[in-house]
Structure formats: C-alpha cells, structure tokens
Amino acid sequence: MKTFLEEVNEKINGVPIQRCYHCRKCSAGCPMTSAMEHNPNQVIKMIQLGRRDAVLNSATIWLCVSCETCITRCPNEVDIARMMDVLREMAIGTGVGAKEKNILKFHEAFLANIRMGGRINEPSMMVHYKLKSGDLFSDMAMGIDMFMKGKLSLVSPRTKDMGNVRRIFEKTRQS
Amino acid sequence: MKVSYYPGCSLHGTAKEYDQSVRSVSRALGIELEEIEDWSCCGASSAHNTNFKLSIALPARDLIAAEKKAQDVMVPCAACFNRFKTAEHHLCHDPALKAEVEEIVGGRYQGSVAVRNPIDIIANDIGLEVLSAKVVKKLAGLKPVSYYGCLLLRPPEVCRFDDAENPVLLDRILTALGAEARPWSFKTDCCGGSLTISKTAIVTKMVDKLMAMACEAGANCLVTACPVCTANLDMRASGGAGLPVFYFTELAALAMGQEGPEGWFRLHRTDPRPLLQGLGLL
Numbered sequence: 001m002k003t004f005l006e007e008v009n010e011k012i013n014g015v016p017i018q019r020c021y022h023c024r025k026c027s028a029g030c031p032m033t034s035a036m037e038h039n040p041n042q043v044i045k046m047i048q049l050g051r052r053d054a055v056l057n058s059a060t061i062w063l064c065v066s067c068e069t070c071i072t073r074c075p076n077e078v079d080i081a082r083m084m085d086v087l088r089e090m091a092i093g094t095g096v097g098a099k100e101k102n103i104l105k106f107h108e109a110f111l112a113n114i115r116m117g118g119r120i121n122e123p124s125m126m127v128h129y130k131l132k133s134g135d136l137f138s139d140m141a142m143g144i145d146m147f148m149k150g151k152l153s154l155v156s157p158r159t160k161d162m163g164n165v166r167r168i169f170e171k172t173r174q175s
Numbered sequence: 176m177k178v179s180y181y182p183g184c185s186l187h188g189t190a191k192e193y194d195q196s197v198r199s200v201s202r203a204l205g206i207e208l209e210e211i212e213d214w215s216c217c218g219a220s221s222a223h224n225t226n227f228k229l230s231i232a233l234p235a236r237d238l239i240a241a242e243k244k245a246q247d248v249m250v251p252c253a254a255c256f257n258r259f260k261t262a263e264h265h266l267c268h269d270p271a272l273k274a275e276v277e278e279i280v281g282g283r284y285q286g287s288v289a290v291r292n293p294i295d296i297i298a299n300d301i302g303l304e305v306l307s308a309k310v311v312k313k314l315a316g317l318k319p320v321s322y323y324g325c326l327l328l329r330p331p332e333v334c335r336f337d338d339a340e341n342p343v344l345l346d347r348i349l350t351a352l353g354a355e356a357r358p359w360s361f362k363t364d365c366c367g368g369s370l371t372i373s374k375t376a377i378v379t380k381m382v383d384k385l386m387a388m389a390c391e392a393g394a395n396c397l398v399t400a401c402p403v404c405t406a407n408l409d410m411r412a413s414g415g416a417g418l419p420v421f422y423f424t425e426l427a428a429l430a431m432g433q434e435g436p437e438g439w440f441r442l443h444r445t446d447p448r449p450l451l452q453g454l455g456l457l
Contacts (some may be wrong), residue, residue, distance in 0.1 A: 016375050067368070098277050106221070106372050107221035108318065126372070129373075133373070139375075171232075171278075
C-alpha cells in the first residue's frame with residue numbers, strides 16, 4: 001500500500017515534495033497564511049508524516065488561492081500550488097469533502113454553469129451559488145447597482161457545440 | 176498584424192469595458208482581432224481546484240479551435256491567459272496527458288500558436304513609439320500604479336513575457352500615454368481572486384492593504400489587465416474608500432482620443448470621472 005507521500009507525489013507528477021528543506025520562502029510570501037491553520041511548508045511536513053486526515057480535513061487546502069507565489073520563489077521547484085490542487089482533488093475523491101464548504105460550492109456552481117452553456121453567465125452562476133450556499137443576501141445592493149448600470153447581462157452568448165463541451169465533462173468525471 | 180481573439184466569459188459580462196477598450200485600442204494600433212470560433216470557458220480557478228484533467232481539456236478545446244488559423248492568440252483576461260499558458264505547458268511537456276486530452280476533446284493539438292497577452296503584444300510587437308505617436312491627449316497628472324496581480328506572470332517559466340517579481344511593461348505603456356507611473360512593491364501581490372464570493376472578509380483585508388500601499392506610493396489610481404483584480408479592487412475596499420481602478424486599455428483609448436471611455440467609466444463602481452475631470456482629461 002502506498003504512503004500518503006507517495007500518493008501525493010504520484011499525482012503531482014513532477015518534483016517530489018520531499019525536496020523541500022523548509023526555508024519557508026513559500027510561507028513568507030503566501031498571502032493566505034494569516035487565514036490558514038497550517039503554513040504551506042508545514043503541509044509538506046504533515047504529508048511526509050502521513051497525517052492524511054489532518055491535511056485533507058484542513059481549511060488550509062481550500063484557502064490556497066493558487067496565486068503561485070510559492071512555486072515562483074521555491075528554490076527547489078516544489079510545485080506547492082499544484083500540490084494544493086492534488087490535495088483538494090483527494091479530499092473530494094475520498095469523500096472527506098471540503099472543510100471550507102462554500103469555497104467548494106462556488107467551484108461547483110461555476111463548473112455547473114459551464115456545463116450548462118459552455119460559457120459562464122455571471123448572474124445565473126451567482127444565483128446558483130447563493131441557493132447552494134444559503135448565503136442569499138450578501139452583495140445584494142452591489143448586484144442591484146451593477147444591474148442598474150448595465151454591467152450584468154442576464155442573457156449572454158453560449159457555446160454552440162454543447163455536445164462537445166458535455167462530452168469533455170463526461171470524460172473527465174472522477175469516479 | 177492579425178491575431179485570434181479569446182475574450183473569455185467575463186469580457187462578455189462584468190468586464191465588458193475591458194473587451195470594448197481592447198477592441199477599440201487594437202483597431203487604432205492596426206491589430207486585427209478574429210474571435211476564436213465557438214469558444215468555450217477556460218474553466219478558470221474552479222476547474223483546476225477540483226479536477227486537473229478538466230482544467231487542461233477545457234482550454235485545450237479552445238487552443239485546438241484557434242489552431243485553424245496560423246496566428247497568435249490574444250487573451251486579455253489574466254485568469255484565462257494563465258489557464259491557456261498552463262494547458263499549453265502541460266500539453267507540450269507530457270505526451271501521455273496530451274494523448275488523453277486529445278481523445279477527451281476530440282481533436283489534435285499541434286502546439287502551433289502562441290498565447291499572448293495584449294500588454295505583451297502592444298509593448299513588444301506594436302512598440303511604445305507607435306503607441307506614443309497615437310496619443311493626442313497626454314494623461315498628465317494621472318499617477319497610476321501598475322497592478323498585474325498573480326496570474327499574468329506566474330509561474331515565470333510558463334508565462335514568461337515580463338519579470339515575475341518586478342514587471343515593467345505596463346509602467347512603460349502608461350509612461351508612453353503621458354501618465355506618471357508610480358513605483359511600488361505590490362505589482363504582483365494577490366487580490367484574493369475568486370475567494371471574493373465565498374470569503375469576502377479575507378478579500379476586503381487584502382484589497383485594503385493594496386489601496387493603502389498605492390496611496391503611500393503617491394498614486395491616484397490603479398491600473399490592471401484582469402477582470403477579477405479589477406472587480407475586487409473596484410468593489411471590495413472597505414467603506415467604498417478605494418482609489419479608481421482602470422483597465423490599461425481604457426486609459427490607452429482615452430489618451431488616443433477615442434470614443435467610448437466615458438461610457439466605460441460609468442460602469443465602474445468607484446467613479447473615476449471626478450479624478451479625470453479634475454485633471455482636465457475628461
């Protein structure tokens with residue numbers, strides 16, 4: 001049976017994360033550390049220690065905003081941004097789910113919108129997210145202001161070959 | 176020059192002023208845009224956050240469509256640009272993945288077209304002399320800070336077109352327009368991206384810091400090339416106390432005396448017109 005570290009490295013399919021020597025450049029540059037319970041370099045250490053549940057159950061992996069400052073500055077080319085993508089996929093795939101539920105709900109609403117029309121229609125995507133998250137009233141005044149200014153288009157052009165788009169979603173569906 | 180054009184979803188919605196100003200400025204600079212036929216969404220951050228293969232397959236579909244024309248692809252949105260460049264990188268470096276994605280999308284990817292941002296095309300292909308010769312109204316008194324955000328330049332081996340820590344092309348474009356670009360250290364700091372919807376408080380904190388640092392640098396506005404950065408900077412500063420935010424192409428159109436800028440400025444949440452009127456630019 002593979003260790004957690006082996007599994008993560010296999011999915012990253014690049015530089016093995018144990019190349020990290022904890023210089024903490026990633027954590028120093030990360031814009032999200034103040035909101036995270038573990039710094040990015042600590043996540044690497046936790047993976048090495050096999051702390052699967054603590055990692056996959058953390059808010060940290062969802063709060064990573066994929067700004068890629070870490071990979072830009074890492075002296076050992078450890079792709080921490082990709083590692084966070086892998087961890088999120090593992091959290092979803094193993095049924096752990098997302099500690100930060102609304103962040104995942106946003107992504108789901110976004111992708112459902114693409115699946116429906118091939119392109120994002122911002123107002124309908126937002127309505128879908130709000131219904132999923134139950135966060136109905138935040139930004140209401142801003143939304144009305146944007147609508148009055150003509151910034152929100154309730155109807156926008158869609159992709160014509162939707163069969164092709166749906167096939168892409170079908171074939172990339174994770175079991 | 177002729178390029179293929181990928182507007183992306185935001186440019187047909189909340190960032191329509193970016194789309195219109197890119198089209199208007201391109202026309203004036205002799206860049207002919209041909210929209211990619213029947214394009215679809217690149218998947219943005221939501222695809223790669225949850226499904227790696229989908230995040231490569233969606234932009235691959237557009238890249239394959241773009242390859243019908245042998246010309247560079249202009250992608251103005253920083254988020255789309257980053258996803259296109261990332262897909263291109265993986266498809267060129269991982270033959271097994273490329274074969275799988277081609278089967279998923281139902282087309283062959285040749286790697287034959289270059290993905291370019293308009294900052295790169297205007298600064299490097301058109302040239303700053305040509306741009307500056309088109310200026311009829313120098314943006315005197317405007318003191319912008321260039322704000323690239325995360326996705327235009329990271330990671331550097333994928334995006335390439337400007338320095339990843341201290342990029343300079345946008346400053347040079349603004350200088351060519353007659354503005355007085357202010358130096359600052361936050362050109363590539365993060366605005367919080369798509370967390371703006373699900374984690375608004377965190378994003379407000381990040382935007383407030385950027386606004387404070389821009390003020391400290393002596394700026395009177397911020398300039399971007401990204402719909403997400405613009406939305407966050409324009410709408411998330413606490414108490415609506417932020418500086419005005421422009422797409423760089425809006426300012427280029429203004430300096431070139433084109434029709435349109437005033438209508439675009441009306442769409443901003445933080446109204447930039449008082450600033451521009453005060454400087455005699457509107």
